[in-house]
Amino acid sequence: MPKDPFDWIEAQHERLRAAGLLRTLRPRPADAGPTDLAGNDYLGLTRHPEVTEAAAAAARRWGAGATGSRLVTGSTELHARLERELAAFCGFEAALVFSSGYAANLAAVTALSGPSAATLLVCDESNHASLIDGCRLARAERAIVPHADPEAVAKAVAAHEGRALTITDSVFSVDGDAAPLRALAEACRAGGAALLVDDAHGLGVLGDGGRGALHAAGLAGDADVVATVTLSKSLGSQGGAVLGPARVIDHLVSTARSFIFDTGLAPAAVGAALASLEVLRREPERAARVRAVAGELHRRVTEAGLTAVRPDAAVVSVRAPSPEAAVRWAADCREAGLAVGCFRPPSVPDGISRLRLTARADLTDERIAQAADTIVRTAPAA
Numbered sequence: 001m002p003k004d005p006f007d008w009i010e011a012q013h014e015r016l017r018a019a020g021l022l023r024t025l026r027p028r029p030a031d032a033g034p035t036d037l038a039g040n041d042y043l044g045l046t047r048h049p050e051v052t053e054a055a056a057a058a059a060r061r062w063g064a065g066a067t068g069s070r071l072v073t074g075s076t077e078l079h080a081r082l083e084r085e086l087a088a089f090c091g092f093e094a095a096l097v098f099s100s101g102y103a104a105n106l107a108a109v110t111a112l113s114g115p116s117a118a119t120l121l122v123c124d125e126s127n128h129a130s131l132i133d134g135c136r137l138a139r140a141e142r143a144i145v146p147h148a149d150p151e152a153v154a155k156a157v158a159a160h161e162g163r164a165l166t167i168t169d170s171v172f173s174v175d176g177d178a179a180p181l182r183a184l185a186e187a188c189r190a191g192g193a194a195l196l197v198d199d200a201h202g203l204g205v206l207g208d209g210g211r212g213a214l215h216a217a218g219l220a221g222d223a224d225v226v227a228t229v230t231l232s233k234s235l236g237s238q239g240g241a242v243l244g245p246a247r248v249i250d251h252l253v254s255t256a257r258s259f260i261f262d263t264g265l266a267p268a269a270v271g272a273a274l275a276s277l278e279v280l281r282r283e284p285e286r287a288a289r290v291r292a293v294a295g296e297l298h299r300r301v302t303e304a305g306l307t308a309v310r311p312d313a314a315v316v317s318v319r320a321p322s323p324e325a326a327v328r329w330a331a332d333c334r335e336a337g338l339a340v341g342c343f344r345p346p347s348v349p350d351g352i353s354r355l356r357l358t359a360r361a362d363l364t365d366e367r368i369a370q371a372a373d374t375i376v377r378t379a380p381a382a
């Protein structure tokens with residue numbers, strides 16, 4: 001009998017099932033409509049007619065796929081335009097578009113870890129998985145610092161003789177709280193370190209008209225600051241980008257493996273992101289609306305006695321008493337017609353399970369009230 005090379009999978013599967021950690025895919029309906037507080041379409045742009053039409057037009061003109069890597073055949077005029085417009089909108093000198101925010105983060109962390117990976121990477125303990133994976137790939141020395149702690153960053157930078165790069169989310173995915181960017185930038189500057197900020201949840205939500213957390217903090221365009229964004233949340237499309245000084249962007253083009261060896265972003269996604277940016281420039285009130293919706297969801301659930309973190313952007317995190325209760329709560333919401341996210345260990349290192357709600361600018365006041373009611377009505381006993 002030949003050996004079965006995958007005979008270990010069932011045992012592992014069983015362990016995951018026993019721990020309640022088996023993940024399954026659940027296809028969503030074509031239009032989940034106003035009952036979706038689980039997706040990341042913060043501004044309600046993914047179905048905006050101008051955005052879907054721009055995607056279709058780009059596919060017709062440039063093809064359904066990019067046809068190659070960005071350095072071979074995968075760069076179109078549309079990609080160059082999106083890079084110029086994203087940089088200008090967010091206040092940076094230059095931008096580089098990637099096939100995802102995940103790839104953008106891998107690129108930024110690895111390419112900025114310096115010659116021979118000699119740069120110390122100073123990382124917030126709650127950073128997104130894509131930043132963590134970037135650090136693993138970079139193979140540089142790492143200092144993991146307590147969450148949102150500029151003093152700890154200053155100490156780590158000061159204790160290191162060589163170069164340092166501080167890496168943080170602008171808004172943390174799990175609890176939706178914002179990083180103290182100004183204080184972090186000061187801590188970096190005092191020690192001559194650079195600052196890399198993942199603004200996946202800030203673009204389109206924070207700053208003047210949604211220009212992002214770095215714009216809001218007055219740090220956009222600074223010589224020692226680099227940002228990454230995703231095009232898949234506020235901009236309702238797909239893809240990611242790194243924003244920063246032109247010399248950093250030029251360096252990424254020549255060295256970032258997740259740029260060089262990846263097929264360029266599909267033209268339809270580029271066209272959609274450009275159209276979303278246009279809508280956002282024309283209707284800057286969408287950014288303020290999503291913040292107001294998050295605040296209103298938070299107010300309603302906390303006034304009903306639930307515990308939730310005050311949201312700094314679109315994500316509202318509501319505590320659940322146990323992983324099992326969180327899973328049941330999310331299922332009960334789903335049954336009642338409301339999609340919500342559910343975070344539990346091991347995805348949450350602090351062991352606290354939560355329902356994760358994402359606010360949307362296109363929710364009516366009535367829908368917000370109904371959604372909050374559903375969450376409160378289905379809540380487990382504390």
Ligand code: PMP
Pocket residue numbers: 100101102103105128130169173198200201230231232238239240
């Ligand atoms: N960073 C953060 C903070 C995110 O939440 C996400 C999306 N889950 C990403 C990066 C990855 O972006 P993308 O989905 O475009 O790969």
